[in-house]
Structure formats: C-alpha cells, structure tokens
Amino acid sequence: MAAETGTPTTLTLKSNDDELFSVAESAAILSVTIRNMVEDGCAGGVIPLDNVDGKTLASVITYMNGISAIPADEEKKKSYRDKFLSDKDFETLADMVLAANYLNMSCLMDAVSAKIAQVMEKKSVGWVRRKFGIENDYTPEEEAAVKEEHKWTFEGVETDDDN
Amino acid sequence: MGQSSSTSRPVSFKPAAVISPSVSESEPRRSPAGLEPDSGDVGYDYTLNLPDECLACIFHSLSAADRKRSSLVCRRWLTIDGQSRHRLSLNAQSQLASAVPKLFSRFDAVTKLGLKCDRRSVSIGDDALIQISLKCRNLTRLKLRACRELTDLGMAVLAENCRSLQKFSCGSCSFGPKGMNALLENCALLEELSVKRLRGITDGAAPEPIGPGKAAASLKVICLKDIYNGQCFGPLISEAKNLRSLKLFRCSGDWDKLLELVSVRIDSLVEVHLERIQQWPKNVNCLGSSISMDGKRIE
Incomplete structure (x- = not known):
C-alpha cells in the first residue's frame, strides 16, 4: 500500500497538542480514517489528527501496535483488548471513545463502549451526569413522566426458557 | 517523510463521523488535571x-x-x-393499555417483546395487544405470560400485523385454538413455538385441531408444557417437516400414534424430549436415538 514515491511504510501522526508519533502503516490503517488517507495518497507527510490529544493518541497507537501483532485469532485479540483497557480510568476511556470514533476504529470503539458501560453499572443518574459532564435538561415534570413510564418496564434479564 | 513539514490538512481528510464544530474547533473546556466528577460541577460534556x-x-x-x-x-x-432499544419487557396489567401509545412512541424499534402479568392481576385485553401489534410490526419475538384477558380475536389481529415473528411463547394464557391457528397461518417465518398451560385448549372436550398452517414449514422447535389434549397439536407436529426438536412436558394422553407419525415424516428431527408424560409411548424405538425421557436418553 506504499505510495508511488516509495514512501517508507511508517506514518507520522500529529496530535492536536503537536506531539508527533511514528507508527507502522500496517498498524495505523486499523483506523479507517487513516486508511482512506493512505489510499488517497494523502498520508505522505505528517497526518494531523485534530481531535485527538497526545496522551490519547499514544494509547491508541499502543493498541494499534499490540492488536496488529496478533494473528487472526479472535480469542487472543479479545483478551488483548481486555488487558489493554483494564487499567484505564474513566477520563481516558471517554477520550478513547471519541478518538476511536474520530479515527473510525470499530473494534476499539466496541471494546471501549463495553468498558464504559461496565463503569456505569449500578450508578445513579446523578453520578452518570457528573461523570459525563452532562447537564440535566429535563423539567421536573418530564423527569417524573419518564419515571412513570418506567414502572411498566421490567428490569430483569430476559431469558428464553423461563417458565 | 520530510517532504512536507507544513501542518496543512490533507484535502481529502474527512472525520469518521459528524463532529460538532463548536467543540472540535475550540479547546476542550477541561483543565489538564482532569475533571473531578464528584465535585458537583458539570464540566466538559464528553458526549457532545x-x-x-x-x-x-x-x-x-x-x-x-x-x-x-x-x-x-x-x-x-x-x-x-x-x-x-430492541428488547423490551413490560408489566402487562390492564392499566398498561393507557401507557401503550407513549411507551411505543418512545421505544419505536422494539423487535423482541415480553408481556407479563402476574397471576393475581387482570391482564391487558385485546385492544391493548392490537395497539401494540400496530406499533411493533417488525416484532420477531413475543412472549406472553398470564395475559388471561387476551382472546382469539386479539391473537388473530396480532398475527396479521406481526408476520415476521420467529419466536412465540405463551404461558398461562386463555385464548384457544382459533388464536393459535391464526398465528400459525400468518407467521410463515416462525421457528420456535412454546406453549404452556393454554387454557382455551384444555377447556373443551374435543378441542379443535391446531395447525399445520404456513408456520409448519418453518418451525424448528415445538415445546408443549402442561397441556391437556395436547394431541390437538397433532396436525402441526406431523406436518412440521423441518422440526429439529420436539419437547413435551407433563402433557397427558396418548402420544403413541403421533410419535410414530413424527418418526416417519420428519427427517431433520434431532431431539425428542419427553418428561412426565402420563402414558409412556409403547413404541419409543421408532424414534431412534434422538429420544430422551425425563432427561434420560433411551438407547
């Protein structure tokens, strides 16, 4: 996939806080966004990633290198992803989900989403609002109406074989 | 790689998804030290x-x-x-009816639905079921529990509106063979049918036969529990040519003839599970090695 000019198969990525990273093209193209740029011949110089900061990009590149070194074995890839995300705090995860979306990396996106969901497990509405930095835009009446609707829904896990 | 030291953006660069410009163009309003989520302040909205x-x-x-x-x-x-939300489970008490319009406007992509009433309450009736069936035409799975007020009429309209059903399961309901037949006739994609304690069938002395209907060709699993006169499912079972699993739990009566028929007609059958059948079939050997009784395999 190297460009006609014989560019080495290493790409340079630049974070929005001007950190430069070298990464093997074969790993970087896990990002569909980057792959499209490579295919369009736009990846010759420095690739600016305006929505990703240096700290997050470093993490993403670690992931790119790690996962692309694993041969086509879904089990091993999954256990790599689990291990990779196991020590990440919420702020890092939130940054990663934005980065994964911006870079269009579905495997990272799914894994980080699941991890964030794990963090939200059994947490109060207020906690989630604070954690995500979301302002409550409900009126008290609306909020009460939604709660009223919830009385009709069951929370239990649906199984197919209960009696 | 030094051919371009400028930071100009490649022309073809496109972000993977729409990014709100007001945020992407400005620095995040977050201090490097990070947001302190428990401080009570609402800071940078991560989801913006x-x-x-x-x-x-x-x-x-x-x-x-x-x-x-x-x-x-x-x-x-x-x-x-x-x-x-694709999967929804609702308390199917009669008062649910008034909440149906709002609930199903909100959850407009439901394909798997459970309607469960507790045994002591009055369940939703046909009107509510019909309303739901109109809102959820793409339903692939439906589970009814103790919805005793539902009749053949409601079931018939449901069957006409929700023809994509692949799994249907009902327990302690009171509709009868007509409702069941409407379902089997309309839902040509039905793969799993599970019926437990269907009162409308057990009431009559000589119940109407059930099946085969269009669903007979698609059904892979039939499971009957606690049904008197379960033999009325005979036409369905014997015509279900692609059936892989037949399970009968605590179903009274004589199953000999039907099981013999099944063994001859259905090649794909891999599992027959019989549990606490009152009268053991005499001729179990005709079913080959696929049969188990009370969990034990018959060799």
Whole structure:
C-alpha cells in the first residue's frame, strides 16, 4: 500500500497538542480514517489528527501496535483488548471513545463502549451526569413522566426458557 | 517523510463521523488535571461530540436497569435509548393499555417483546395487544405470560400485523385454538413455538385441531408444557417437516400414534424430549436415538 514515491511504510501522526508519533502503516490503517488517507495518497507527510490529544493518541497507537501483532485469532485479540483497557480510568476511556470514533476504529470503539458501560453499572443518574459532564435538561415534570413510564418496564434479564 | 513539514490538512481528510464544530474547533473546556466528577460541577460534556450511534453502542452493553437510569440522564439520552432499544419487557396489567401509545412512541424499534402479568392481576385485553401489534410490526419475538384477558380475536389481529415473528411463547394464557391457528397461518417465518398451560385448549372436550398452517414449514422447535389434549397439536407436529426438536412436558394422553407419525415424516428431527408424560409411548424405538425421557436418553 506504499505510495508511488516509495514512501517508507511508517506514518507520522500529529496530535492536536503537536506531539508527533511514528507508527507502522500496517498498524495505523486499523483506523479507517487513516486508511482512506493512505489510499488517497494523502498520508505522505505528517497526518494531523485534530481531535485527538497526545496522551490519547499514544494509547491508541499502543493498541494499534499490540492488536496488529496478533494473528487472526479472535480469542487472543479479545483478551488483548481486555488487558489493554483494564487499567484505564474513566477520563481516558471517554477520550478513547471519541478518538476511536474520530479515527473510525470499530473494534476499539466496541471494546471501549463495553468498558464504559461496565463503569456505569449500578450508578445513579446523578453520578452518570457528573461523570459525563452532562447537564440535566429535563423539567421536573418530564423527569417524573419518564419515571412513570418506567414502572411498566421490567428490569430483569430476559431469558428464553423461563417458565 | 520530510517532504512536507507544513501542518496543512490533507484535502481529502474527512472525520469518521459528524463532529460538532463548536467543540472540535475550540479547546476542550477541561483543565489538564482532569475533571473531578464528584465535585458537583458539570464540566466538559464528553458526549457532545459523540454521535448517537456511539452512545447507542454504549447503551447496548448496559443491563436493563442501567439503561433505564441512563434514559433519565438527559433528553438526548432518552431519545437515543428509545430508538436503540430492541428488547423490551413490560408489566402487562390492564392499566398498561393507557401507557401503550407513549411507551411505543418512545421505544419505536422494539423487535423482541415480553408481556407479563402476574397471576393475581387482570391482564391487558385485546385492544391493548392490537395497539401494540400496530406499533411493533417488525416484532420477531413475543412472549406472553398470564395475559388471561387476551382472546382469539386479539391473537388473530396480532398475527396479521406481526408476520415476521420467529419466536412465540405463551404461558398461562386463555385464548384457544382459533388464536393459535391464526398465528400459525400468518407467521410463515416462525421457528420456535412454546406453549404452556393454554387454557382455551384444555377447556373443551374435543378441542379443535391446531395447525399445520404456513408456520409448519418453518418451525424448528415445538415445546408443549402442561397441556391437556395436547394431541390437538397433532396436525402441526406431523406436518412440521423441518422440526429439529420436539419437547413435551407433563402433557397427558396418548402420544403413541403421533410419535410414530413424527418418526416417519420428519427427517431433520434431532431431539425428542419427553418428561412426565402420563402414558409412556409403547413404541419409543421408532424414534431412534434422538429420544430422551425425563432427561434420560433411551438407547
């Protein structure tokens, strides 16, 4: 996939806080966004990633290198992803989900989403609002109406074989 | 790689998803030290530049209880949760009827639905079921529990509106053979049928035969529990040519003839499970090695 000019198969990525990273093209193209740029011949110089900061990009590149070194074995890839995300705090995860979306990396996106969901497990509405930095835009009446609707829904896990 | 030291953006660069410009162009309003979520201040909204699909992706990994709470976070989350919810389980007491329009406008993508009433309460009636069937035409799975007020009429309209059903299961309901036949006639994609304690069938002395209907060709699993006169499912069972699994639990009466028929007609059958059948079939050997009784394999 190297460009006609014989560019080495290493790409340079630049974070929005001007950190430069070298990464093997074969790993970087896990990002569909980057792959499209490579295919369009736009990846010759420095690739600016305006929505990703240096700290997050470093993490993403670690992931790119790690996962692309694993041969086509879904089990091993999954256990790599689990291990990779196991020590990440919420702020890092939130940054990663934005980065994964911006870079269009579905495997990272799914894994980080699941991890964030794990963090939200059994947490109060207020906690989630604070954690995500979301302002409550409900009126008290609306909020009460939604709660009223919830009385009709069951929370239990649906199984197919209960009696 | 030094051919371009400028920071000009490649022309073809396109972000993977729509990013809100007001956020992407400015620095995040977050201090490097990070947001302190427990401080009570609402800081940088992490989800602002996250497209709906990504939030939906997170919601899909949440349990039902956590999803419920998430929908209370803000209006946007409510909308996304509603649109991305495929599986819903509702308390099917009669008062549910008044909440049906609002509930199903919110959850407009439901394909798997459970309607469960407790045994001591009055369940929803045909009107509510019909309303639901009109809102959920793409239903692939439906589970009814103790919805005793439903009749053949409601079932017939449901069957006409929800022809994509692949799994249907009912327990302690009171509709009868007509409702069941309407379902089998309309739902040509039905793969699993599970019926437990269907009162409408057990009442009559000589119940109407059930099946085969269009569903006979698609059914892979039939499971009957606690049904008197379960033999009325004979036409369905004997014509279900693609049946892989037949399970009969505590179903009284004589199953000999039907099981013999099944053994001759159905090649694909891999499992016959009989449990606490009053009268043991004499001729179990005709079913080959696929049969088990009370969990024990008959060799």
